[in-house]
Amino acid sequence: xxxxxxFSAGPAxxxxxxxxxxxxxxxxxxxTGMSLIExxxxxxxxxxxxxxxxxxxxxxxxxxETHAVLFxxxxxxxxxxxxxxxxxxxxxxxxxxxxxxxxxxxxxxxRITGDARVAGTGEVDGTYMRVPEQAGLELDSNAAYVHMTTxxxxxxxxxxxxxxxxxxxxxxxMSSDILWRPIxxxxxGLIYAGAQKNLGPxxxxxxxxxxxxxxxxxxxxPKIFRYKTILEGDSLQNTIPTFAVYMVRTVLRWVKAxxxxxxxxxxxxxxxxxxYGMIDGNPDFFRCPVEVDSRSVMNPxxxxxxxxxxxxxxxxxxxxxxxxxxxxxxxxxxxxxMYNAMEPESVQKFxxxxxxxxxxxx
Numbered sequence: 426x427x428x429x430x431x432f433s434a435g436p437a438x439x440x441x442x443x444x445x446x447x448x449x450x451x452x453x454x455x456x457t458g459m460s461l462i463e464x465x466x467x468x469x470x471x472x473x474x475x476x477x478x479x480x481x482x483x484x485x486x487x488x489x490e491t492h493a494v495l496f497x498x499x500x501x502x503x504x505x506x507x508x509x510x511x512x513x514x515x516x517x518x519x520x521x522x523x524x525x526x527x528x529x530x531x532x533x534x535x536r537i538t539g540d541a542r543v544a545g546t547g548e549v550d551g552t553y554m555r556v557p558e559q560a561g562l563e564l565d566s567n568a569a570y571v572h573m574t575t576x577x578x579x580x581x582x583x584x585x586x587x588x589x590x591x592x593x594x595x596x597x598x599m600s601s602d603i604l605w606r607p608i609x610x611x612x613x614g615l616i617y618a619g620a621q622k623n624l625g626p627x628x629x630x631x632x633x634x635x636x637x638x639x640x641x642x643x644x645x646x647p648k649i650f651r652y653k654t655i656l657e658g659d660s661l662q663n664t665i666p667t668f669a670v671y672m673v674r675t676v677l678r679w680v681k682a683x684x685x686x687x688x689x690x691x692x693x694x695x696x697x698x699x700x701y702g703m704i705d706g707n708p709d710f711f712r713c714p715v716e717v718d719s720r721s722v723m724n725p726x727x728x729x730x731x732x733x734x735x736x737x738x739x740x741x742x743x744x745x746x747x748x749x750x751x752x753x754x755x756x757x758x759x760x761x762x763m764y765n766a767m768e769p770e771s772v773q774k775f776x777x778x779x780x781x782x783x784x785x786x787x
Contacts, residue, residue, distance in 0.1 A: 434578050
């Protein structure tokens with residue numbers, strides 16, 4: 426078997442050792458004589474996995490006791506709707522910081538059920554080349570919450586400094602950069618993240634919720650959609666996707682073995698230096714449309730002199746065993762998604778390949 430280097434934006438590459446571990450015990454989970462996916466979500470075998478996953482995330486992100494770790498289904502897209510349904514009361518409005526496709530979708534969902542306003546944007550001349558600074562935000566001190574997308578996979582921008590929202594809870598979609606570095610979780614009222622980029626496979630969404638905010642969940646929405654229900658039920662109010670949580674648990678074990686969030690930051694910054702060094706080192710052939718201070722560590726994007734050359738690079742890379750570098754269909758170009766599991770050696774291999782490609786076609 427020859428495994429490719431997977432630069433896909435998500436579902437994304439997982440650590441090879443995690444996949445091998447899951448494969449090894451897939452038929453017999455910890456000597457129980459059955460697969461984890463066959464165990465009851467309320468049984469002892471799964472309970473152990475459930476609690477370890479929560480404990481590991483709490484340890485690795487230094488989550489304070491004021492916050493709970495929850496699991497839900499529906500991906501981050503479901504949270505676009507559920508966050509306003511749970512956190513915004515009658516007559517209240519919410520602030521949204523706009524940075525691209527996913528924040529636009531979140532705002533649109535919020536407006537279906539109530540008031541939401543744009544508090545700032547990274548849009549410049551119709552494109553998102555940066556994220557807004559604090560000075561560019563017009564925040565409402567009476568807002569129910571402020572929503573942001575911390576990393577923007579399509580346009581390749583990322584917040585490296587989080588906004589100060591005062592007493593207004595900060596809600597963050599961290600689907601594509603959760604746990605890439607240490608952060609102060611206490612500054613957030615809610616963090617949510619689809620697992621399929623930095624934490625595990627598709628099928629489970631991780632929430633880090635300030636517990637007191639669960640009290641905002643109104644009785645006017647179905648129980649299954651209330652954060653209060655999820656918190657009180659320890660995410661087991663219905664049959665949870667047990668295998669997805671098992672994989673998240675195993676990925677978190679890997680992160681801890683690597684040295685935790687600080688080790689992730691070191692390796693991720695190393696990978697970003699490789700890619701952006703290649704781009705900036707050959708400005709006649711490679712061009713990154715994102716302002717330097719807003720460049721994403723997770724999803725660097727860049728262009729070549731022509732779309733034909735971009736198509737050739739994608740095809741040649743695939744032949745060389747490197748896949749998933751085609752930019753999102755809405756913006757084109759090249760995108761190298763480099764989440765925690767992406768090895769620096771694999772990024773160096775791509776850089777060497779791309780530089781050789783540039784020499785042949787300049």
